[in-house]
Amino acid sequence: MLNNILGFLAESPALNSYESISTTTVGSGGSSSISFTSIPSTYKHLQIRAIAKSTGAATQGDLTLNSDTGNNYAWHQLFGSGATAGADASTSRANIVGAASLVNSSIASVFSASIIDILDYTNTNKYKTLRYLVGQDENGSGVISLNSGLWMNTAAISTITITARSNSIAQYSSFALYGIKG
Amino acid sequence: MPSTYDKLATYTASGTPSSYTFSSIASTYTDLVLIVSAANPTNDSGLLIRFNGDTASNYSDTSLYGNGSSAVSFRATSATGMNAGRTDTGISTNIVNVQNYANTTTYKTAISRGNDSALVITTVGLWRSTAAINSITVYDQNGRNFNNGSTFNLYGIKAA
Numbered sequence: 336m337l338n339n340i341l342g343f344l345a346e347s348p349a350l351n352s353y354e355s356i357s358t359t360t361v362g363s364g365g366s367s368s369i370s371f372t373s374i375p376s377t378y379k380h381l382q383i384r385a386i387a388k389s390t391g392a393a394t395q396g397d398l399t400l401n402s403d404t405g406n407n408y409a410w411h412q413l414f415g416s417g418a419t420a421g422a423d424a425s426t427s428r429a430n431i432v433g434a435a436s437l438v439n440s441s442i443a444s445v446f447s448a449s450i451i452d453i454l455d456y457t458n459t460n461k462y463k464t465l466r467y468l469v470g471q472d473e474n475g476s477g478v479i480s481l482n483s484g485l486w487m488n489t490a491a492i493s494t495i496t497i498t499a500r501s502n503s504i505a506q507y508s509s510f511a512l513y514g515i516k517g
Numbered sequence: 518m519p520s521t522y523d524k525l526a527t528y529t530a531s532g533t534p535s536s537y538t539f540s541s542i543a544s545t546y547t548d549l550v551l552i553v554s555a556a557n558p559t560n561d562s563g564l565l566i567r568f569n570g571d572t573a574s575n576y577s578d579t580s581l582y583g584n585g586s587s588a589v590s591f592r593a594t595s596a597t598g599m600n601a602g603r604t605d606t607g608i609s610t611n612i613v614n615v616q617n618y619a620n621t622t623t624y625k626t627a628i629s630r631g632n633d634s635a636l637v638i639t640t641v642g643l644w645r646s647t648a649a650i651n652s653i654t655v656y657d658q659n660g661r662n663f664n665n666g667s668t669f670n671l672y673g674i675k676a677a
Contacts, residue, residue: 353522355677358547384548384674386616386626415581415590415639422588444647448616448626468628470641474577475594479628479641481581507622511547511676513521 351516354378358511365390365503370496371512374456379517381453383495385510386446389437391502396435398451399496400463400486404429407487414480431465431484435497438471440505447471457491523673525549530667533558536656537663539671544619544649546673551613553602553655555667561605561633563658565598566613566642568625568650572597578642584635599642602631604657608667609633619649 356378359369374381387396399408409426412433425432436447451467463486470479486492497510523546526539542549553564567576574595581590593600602611611631618625625644632638644650655669 351520353674355521355675358676384614384616384676386620386623413581413588415579415588417579417590417592420581420588420590444622444624444645445643446617446623446626448614448628448641450614450628468630468639470579470628470639471626472577472579472592472641472643474643474645475592477577477579477592477641477643479579479581479590479639481639507620509617509676513674513676 354514356512356514358509361504361506361508363506365505367503368496368498369504369510370494372494374493374495375514376457376491378514379455380515381456382513382515383449383451383510384513385435385449387435387437387449387508388446388505389440389499389502390505391440393439394437394499394501395433396437396497396499396504397430397432398434398484399430400492401490401494402496403488409485410482412480412482414478416478433469433482434467436469436471437499437504442473445471445473446508453492459489459491461489462487463492521675525671525673528669530663530665532665533662535662536654537669538652538654540652542651542653543673545675547617547676548674549615549618550672550674551615551653552670553611554608555604556606556608556664557604557657557661558606558664559661561603561635562661563600564602564604564611564631565656565658566601567598567654568644569648569652570654571646575645576642578640580638580640582636582638599627599644600640601627601629601642603633603638605633607634615650621647621649623647625650
């Protein structure tokens with residue numbers, strides 16, 4: 336049984352226990368946000384795997400769930416920027432910070448990578464927890480971070496939106512949503 | 518529904534190889550996941566990877582590790598291989614995610630997590646090439662051989 340979410344050695348997964356649900360690739364001109372909507376409730380966990388870039392200056396792609404833009408989120412981070420290792424956090428905020436890192440458009444051909452795990456996303460007895468690994472390297476600059484996010488809502492997740500904090504998400508950025516059966 | 522997460526190749530070291538190469542990687546997936554559980558006979562060391570046999574200075578990475586007393590970040594630039602984890606005299610565990618490996622528009626970014634007996638580490642690496650990845654070579658940073666029984670597993674993930 337696949338256990339990639341917990342970072343353990345992955346065994347060969349049982350057939351169809353890890354399924355592709357939907358993929359969004361940003362087209363010409365960019366997009367202010369991407370969304371996965373009408374997410375089926377038939378899985379146990381979700382995973383988003385992405386590469387991303389900005390149409391302008393470097394910025395963050397912040398995540399919201401079920402179109403909730405109220406101050407119902409919290410976030411914690413451990414990061415390394417080459418010279419500095421540090422931590423950051425924010426509570427009672429309107430989104431989860433930096434689920435995608437949008438690389439400066441002037442840095443040719445470099446996209447960030449994200450792997451976002453959303454555990455037990457349909458469980459209506461608990462708040463929803465995300466864990467995500469995000470980073471980009473630009474050969475002399477860049478950052479890697481390990482993040483956790485909390486949505487203080489017991490509703491099943493049916494929509495996930497990632498929105499550029501400034502500028503837009505650039506062409507060729509790609510976000511793939513997978514479902515993992517329990 | 519077609520399978521999404523496929524085992525592409527697996528290798529268990531018989532003897533003490535200095536490296537291992539996954540070759541002829543199909544371009545039909547979206548991401549690759551490399552899982553290495555390796556040991557060396559000497560002490561803790563870095564695990565590095567190269568793509569498509571490229572030994573030029575086309576790699577760089579940014580890492581973050583914790584060793585029980587400190588959190589530390591470091592960087593490598595214009596390197597001849599990409600940091601992808603750790604090896605040690607005991608078995609270390611490393612998971613490397615290579616995103617959009619067959620995309621011929623972008624440089625290739627990989628995110629990895631690993632550990633040895635002394636630390637836990639995560640790294641983002643860049644290969645400055647737009648070529649689709651068709652081979653991955655795994656080797657020790659200090660030129661040490663891998664112990665007999667070290668395992669190397671490659672998976673492909675296919676997006677809809």
